Amino acid sequence: MIMMILDATRDDSQKIKLENELKTVGIRINQEPQRITLTRKKVGGVVINSTVPLTKMDNKLIMSILHQYKIHNCNLLFNEDASVDDLIDVIEGNRKYIKCIYIYNKIDMLPLDEINTIASAENSIVISSSKSWNLDVLKEYIFQKLEIIRIYTKARKEKPDFSNPTTLTKQRGNQTVEAVLNQIHKDMIKDFKFAWVWGRSTKHNPQRVDLHHKLADEDVIQIAKNN
Template sequence: MTTAEKIKEIEDEMAKTQKNKATEKHLGILKAKLAKLKRELINPPGGGGGGPGIGFDVSRTGVGTVGFIGFPSVGKSTLMSELTGTVSEAAAYEFTTLTTVPGVMHHNGAKIQILDLPGIIEGAKDGRGRGKQVITVARTCNLIFIVLDVMKPMSHKRIIEQELEGFGIRLNKEPPNIVFKKKDRGGINITNTVPLTRIDHDSIKAVCNEYRINSADIAIRCDATIDDLIDILEGNRVYIPALYVLNKIDAITLEELELINRIPNAVPICGSKGWNIDELKEKMWEYLNLTRVYTRPKGLEPDYSEPVILRSGHCSVEDFCNNIHSSIKSQFKHAYVWGRSVPYPGMRVGLNHVLMDEDVVCIVKK
């Protein structure tokens, strides 16, 4: 029996199994078996999973990378040209783009890399079309644009989410707050700081047993599910923000537009006519979680022409110094900051001060 056939067999058994307290443990074991088989399908024994492949390996540039994912002919290439000026071949037939087409857009003083990926189809995670190569590149992006045809957004959205989930990509989610530490002996020790309403200790131990884990400390600090636990045990999940780009809104009425505009994390646009591109750019900036910080040389006016771009979680004065030059930190005495991160303009701060978007910083050296 092939791996794909084994996956189908388990999925069929799960579909037939009633979900209740009595079957929780059994379903957990099935989900663990399924996760291991999918991992095997993605990365076959012997290294067949490899890299992204010819035409998909792109050198990275800029402060962030945005990858376009979508079915063929939804307008990814047209949108790419609108955002970057890069000509990615576009036509009214499927599979125009056959490899990754990179481009760079400039927004808020930052260089952001855009990757136009070939269209994917249902079954991409199992190797149909160029699905594995496309999704492998998507795993490395800082933000994913899921480009949808506005005439059939929900069906395509569901299929693409399934394909990305099957490849270990978690969209618009935070990693579960579970700490797992394997040990040589002592059995499975489970602690939880919040009540567990969707999983019990027996199910946790059964899943660990499926992974041949006999001794470990597991600290659960959220109302976790079996899927959360499996994600932690697999250890290869990536958590990426995503925007649903609803393209071709020129083909629908205002009433229909109001309905699709209720889809969470969505931006309606018309790439061919340039409609609502500015909102898409602002949403992209928000989801990339970038921070602009302007420099102010001592005794001079701030330089607003070229901001220093910092990523979320790396926005301290120390990060700002390291971004400019590694030697600045060793000469640092203190800094003065103007902006939203301080209660009054020109406040004196140290290296640990956390900066906010559009702050102005003046570094004073020893």
């Protein structure tokens, strides 16, 4: 994730400049990857299909862009009303889609109504580093945006260890029991029998689960091994 530190007392020119610099090097902030499928092939020409109406490009423009990139044989499927830039991003194939939060500093120098306006903007949070205002909220905001979940482990007949959680990220789709074992030690999967889980991911506590069970934040897990 990118954290863009901005001066709350200045206008948006600083933010716009940084956004443009990131865009120039192929970084797309707070965007989802385009729902466009480009399949290159050796023969057969260009076949264009779409599941939605295309209002920003027609077939002639699409063909022109493909020819500029020397693509003369491909299947192209649009699942969104894409723009020229969207199509070029897919053709280039080297774009990075990264979350970004805008951290506005120096709010101690602004009136309350301006602070509220900035704070209400999407993906934005306000702080004062000199006054230590809102820093705890910033930490929690970062935690939420990264979609981190904490998993606590316990041994049989012992209390859970809440001092050192295993952390997983939802955005990578790896919030499973198997992901926990891989972080602790990959060899644990060889001896895995089942796991007991306490927490929000279960219908009852404890619940017996397999490797593919999806965990929730602050779940507690106990591993049973094969003898």
